[in-house]
Amino acid sequence: xxxxxxxxxxxxxxxxxxxxxxxxxxxxxxxxxxxxxxxxxxxxxxxxxxxxxxxxxxxxxxxxxxxxxxxxxxxxxxxxxxxxxxxxxxxxxxxxxxxxxxxxxxxxxxxxxxxxxxxxxxxxxxxxxxxxxxxxxxxxxxxxxxxxxxxxxxxxxxxxxxxxxxxxxxxxxxxxxxxxxxxxxxxxxxxxxxxxxxxxxxxxxxxxxx
Ligand code: IMP
Numbered sequence: 001x002x003x004x005x006x007x008x009x010x011x012x013x014x015x016x017x018x019x020x021x022x023x024x025x026x027x028x029x030x031x032x033x034x035x036x037x038x039x040x041x042x043x044x045x046x047x048x049x050x051x052x053x054x055x056x057x058x059x060x061x062x063x064x065x066x067x068x069x070x071x072x073x074x075x076x077x078x079x080x081x082x083x084x085x086x087x088x089x090x091x092x093x094x095x096x097x098x099x100x101x102x103x104x105x106x107x108x109x110x111x112x113x114x115x116x117x118x119x120x121x122x123x124x125x126x127x128x129x130x131x132x133x134x135x136x137x138x139x140x141x142x143x144x145x146x147x148x149x150x151x152x153x154x155x156x157x158x159x160x161x162x163x164x165x166x167x168x169x170x171x172x173x174x175x176x177x178x179x180x181x182x183x184x185x186x187x188x189x190x191x192x193x194x195x196x197x198x199x200x201x202x203x204x205x206x207x208x209x210x
Contacts, residue, residue, distance in 0.1 A: 011036050011074050011138075012036055012037060013036060013037045013038075013039060013073050013074070014031070014036050014037070014038055014039070014073065014074050014075070014076055014136075015038075015039045015040065015041055015044060015046075015067050015068070015071045015073050015074070015075045015076070016028070016031075016038060016039070016040050016041065016075075016076050016077075017041050017046075017049070017063040017064050017066065017067035017075045017076065017077035018040070018041065018048075018063070018077065018078065019040075019041065019042050019048050020105070020166070021105075021166075022165065022166025022167065023078065023080075023166075023195065024040055025186065026186070026189070026190055026193070026195050026196070027076070027078070027195065027199060029186065029187075029190055030190055030196060030199050030200070030203075031076075031199070034203065039071075039073070041067050041071070041075075044070075044071055046066075046067055046070050046071060048063075049062055049063045049066035049067070050062070051063070051079065051093070051096075053093070054093065055093065055133075056079040056080065056081065056092075056093055056131060056132070056133040057079070057133040057135065057147060059079035059093060059133075060077045060078055060079035060133045060134065060135040060147075061077070061135050061137070061145055063075075063077035063079065063135075064076065064077035064135045064136065064137045064145065065137055065140045065141075065142075066140075068137050068138075068139055068140040068142070069140035072139075074136065074137065074138045074139070075136070075137055076134065076135070076136045076202075077134075077135050078132050078133065078134045078135070078195060078198065078199075079093070079132075079133050080095070080130060080131060080132040080133070080194060080195060081093055081094070081095030081096070081130070081131060082095050082116070082128055082129070082130050082131075082156075082167075082168045082172065083128060083129055083130075083131055084116065084119070084120060084126075084127075084128040084156060085125055085127045085128060085129075086120060086123035086124075086125040086126070086127075087119055087120070087123075090119075091112070091116065092131075095112070095167070095168070096108070096112075096167075097112075098112045098115055098116065099111035099112045099114065099115040109166065109167050109168075112167070112168065113160065113168060113170065113171050116156060116168065116171065117156065117158045117171060120156050120158075121158065126155040126156050126157070127153070127154075127155050128153075128154060128155060128156045128172070129151050129152060129153045129154070129194075130150075130151070130152040130154075130168075130172070130193065130194040130195075131149070131150070131151055131152075131194055132148075132149065132150045132193075132194035132195045132197070132198040133147065133148075133149055133198065134147070134148040134149070134150070134195070134198035134199050134201075134202045135147050135148075135202075136202055136206075138209075146202050146205050146206065146209060147202065147205075148197075148198040148199060148200070148201035148202030148203075148204075148205065149197075149198050149201065150193070150194040150195060150196065150197030150198035150199075150201065151194055151197070152181075152192060152193050152194040152197070154172045154173055154174045154175070154181070155172075155173050155175065156168075156171050156172065156173070157171055157172075157173040157180065158171070159171075160180075160182075161173075161179070161180045161182060161183055162179070162180045162181070162182025162183035162184075163182060164181075164182050164183065164184060164185065164186065164189070165181050165182040165184070165189060168181075169181035169182035169189075170182040174192075181193070
């Protein structure tokens with residue numbers, strides 16, 4: 001990928017360990033200009049890993065190792081979620097399945113959003129942040145995974161607005177822009193978002209990667 005002050009050899013192929021189309025679009029846009037071939041785990045027929053851990057970083061690492069093991073290639077994974085201050089950080093690592101696991105991704109998103117809006121209805125503090133842990137392993141047993149982290153602060157609004165993005169974006173309101181994350185165009189979201197920040201931090205660290 002990027003050559004810099006370190007001795008890193010360019011990575012020619014990389015698998016993104018995610019089956020979430022929304023995330024894949026965002027990650028591929030940022031990695032595109034780096035000049036390595038980006039594959040997805042679905043294209044390689046690799047099933048999604050379990051996410052059994054209590055922390056985002058452990059889950060991201062588990063996903064990356066799972067894909068690197070099967071693909072025999074470097075793998076990049078993120079684990080992310082929305083954390084509401086008044087709910088003590090919930091849904092947090094449970095964001096994807098906050099309202100259960102039984103439906104399609106679109107139905108799950110709709111139920112998750114309803115549950116979050118309902119949980120916050122009685123609260124005066126609607127502040128929330130997205131968090132993303134982004135992990136890159138060169139191989140499944142990599143003893144030095146690269147980790148990037150990103151936060152994105154906003155507030156949860158009951159009214160859904162916008163058609164871009166995915167997940168909680170229509171309810172994630174950015175007071176300084178007067179828009180929800182789903183009203184941003186993809187470039188703007190990538191510039192500001194937890195995932196964009198985490199990935200750029202990770203890419204920066206690649207310079208020193210042996
Ligand atoms: P996981 O990282 O696969 O466990 O899923 C993270 C979940 O957090 C997603 O399914 C969404 O519900 C939520 N999430 C993470 N990032 C975003 C985002 O950028 N916009 C909207 N929802 C997000």
